[in-house]
Amino acid sequence: MASFDILVTGGTLPDGTVTDIGIRGDRIAGMGDLAGAEAGEVIDATGDLVSPPFVDPHFHMDATLSYGTPRINASGTLLEGIALWGELKQLTTVDEMVERALTYCDWAVSMGLLAVRSHVDTCDDSLKGVEAMLHVREAVKPYLDLQLVAFPQDGFYRDPTARANTLHALDMGVDVVGGIPHFERTMAEGAASVRELCEIAAARGLLVDMHCDETDDPMSRHVEALAYETTRLGLQGRVAGSHLTSMHSMDNYYVSKLLPLMAEAELAAIPNPLINITLQGRHDTYPKRRGLTRVKEMQAAGLAVGWGQDCVRDPWYSLGTGDMLDVAFMGLHVAQMTSPEEMLRCFDMVTRVNAGILHLEDYGLAEGRLASLVVLDAGDPIEALRLRPDRLCVISKGRVVSRKARNDAALALPGRPGSVRRRHPVG
Numbered sequence: 001m002a003s004f005d006i007l008v009t010g011g012t013l014p015d016g017t018v019t020d021i022g023i024r025g026d027r028i029a030g031m032g033d034l035a036g037a038e039a040g041e042v043i044d045a046t047g048d049l050v051s052p053p054f055v056d057p058h059f060h061m062d063a064t065l066s067y068g069t070p071r072i073n074a075s076g077t078l079l080e081g082i083a084l085w086g087e088l089k090q091l092t093t094v095d096e097m098v099e100r101a102l103t104y105c106d107w108a109v110s111m112g113l114l115a116v117r118s119h120v121d122t123c124d125d126s127l128k129g130v131e132a133m134l135h136v137r138e139a140v141k142p143y144l145d146l147q148l149v150a151f152p153q154d155g156f157y158r159d160p161t162a163r164a165n166t167l168h169a170l171d172m173g174v175d176v177v178g179g180i181p182h183f184e185r186t187m188a189e190g191a192a193s194v195r196e197l198c199e200i201a202a203a204r205g206l207l208v209d210m211h212c213d214e215t216d217d218p219m220s221r222h223v224e225a226l227a228y229e230t231t232r233l234g235l236q237g238r239v240a241g242s243h244l245t246s247m248h249s250m251d252n253y254y255v256s257k258l259l260p261l262m263a264e265a266e267l268a269a270i271p272n273p274l275i276n277i278t279l280q281g282r283h284d285t286y287p288k289r290r291g292l293t294r295v296k297e298m299q300a301a302g303l304a305v306g307w308g309q310d311c312v313r314d315p316w317y318s319l320g321t322g323d324m325l326d327v328a329f330m331g332l333h334v335a336q337m338t339s340p341e342e343m344l345r346c347f348d349m350v351t352r353v354n355a356g357i358l359h360l361e362d363y364g365l366a367e368g369r370l371a372s373l374v375v376l377d378a379g380d381p382i383e384a385l386r387l388r389p390d391r392l393c394v395i396s397k398g399r400v401v402s403r404k405a406r407n408d409a410a411l412a413l414p415g416r417p418g419s420v421r422r423r424h425p426v427g
């Protein structure tokens with residue numbers, strides 16, 4: 001008879017398959033009907049959605065949970081956020097950054113978010129943020145995969161020491177090469193930064209993820225440069241463009257030329273809907289642009305597009321909970337991805353697609369893969385998007401790392417049921 005350390009019974013996978021999942025050590029050791037198997041612990045997931053963990057491909061963990069320090073962002077713009085962060089990073093200590101990041105990781109784990117790609121600012125000569133995030137990466141490794149991007153927030157060329165500090169951060173062990181071409185002094189310097197940063201990644205064998213064209217400028221052309229350099233250097237499938245909000249405002253003819261170039265480069269795109277809808281369009285009156293890139297059009301062109309969170313309680317965004325379902329919910333609305341197929345795709349974007357963008361190994365619910373999963377108080381992915389429900393159980397690398405009791409509302413209504421859960425299965 002098979003025996004497992006943990007047996008998750010009767011759960012429904014995102015594709016609708018009902019299955020038991022047997023876990024031995026840190027691996028999924030059995031799937032299918034495992035009735036009669038012995039297990040150290042049984043978790044009954046009958047009727048509940050069992051998903052591979054959520055993955056956030058775009059975050060700023062060095063800034064998270066700092067909201068209000070030393071002041072709030074009064075204008076609500078990207079540029080005031082950058083200025084505010086410039087003040088904060090002088091004041092904060094390595095210990096404070098570590099503590100805030102570890103607290104955020106606790107939140108993430110409780111939401112079933114077990115892999116995060118975080119940009120870390122390399123425009124500080126002390127590289128405090130890099131030191132802090134490298135420490136956090138090791139501390140959370142047993143339960144959360146943290147991938148770090150060297151991010152020259154104040155401009156790879158515009159900031160006088162950013163280039164040297166970014167290279168130093170990569171020498172210290174930061175995983176991915178970042179950039180911010182739209183913040184360089186000129187379009188030409190932005191393109192040059194894309195070129196050199198991609199060359200650095202190619203020479204070091206690293207992935208690339210740049211903040212790219214996070215503006216409302218219809219003439220911004222750094223996505224084009226990123227696609228060109230990716231193809232020139234043979235980095236296909238290894239480069240992501242984050243935000244790409246200028247594409248919202250670009251001329252349609254130009255986009256019809258740009259999308260095939262992006263597809264040729266196998267670029268991944270990471271829109272961040274909570275933040276893009278908040279920060280962009282701030283210079284408009286009405287009609288007011290919604291600063292989200294062209295998600296459905298990119299997907300139709302064959303690009304990997306994954307929703308990112310970007311910010312939680314920091315100089316750019318006062319809200320956020322670490323719930324990737326909130327992110328997908330906002331993205332679904334702003335991109336008008338409302339058909340059943342599109343809603344399922346939104347769930348896929350915050351799980352499987354994002355795992356692919358991060359090049360995570362052993363991700364997914366199949367025998368032999370890492371035993372990481374989340375049990376949700378919902379029947380299927382669309383219901384999960386609608387309810388953004390409790391995460392009843394989170395398992396990371398074979399260990400239960402978070403639990404939450406099912407918590408139905410108790411009603412006191414004449415002639416009505418005594419409790420309500422708000423589930424509403426189709427048919």
Ligand SMILES: [Zn+2]
Binds near residue numbers: 059060119211242310
């Ligand atoms: Zn960002």
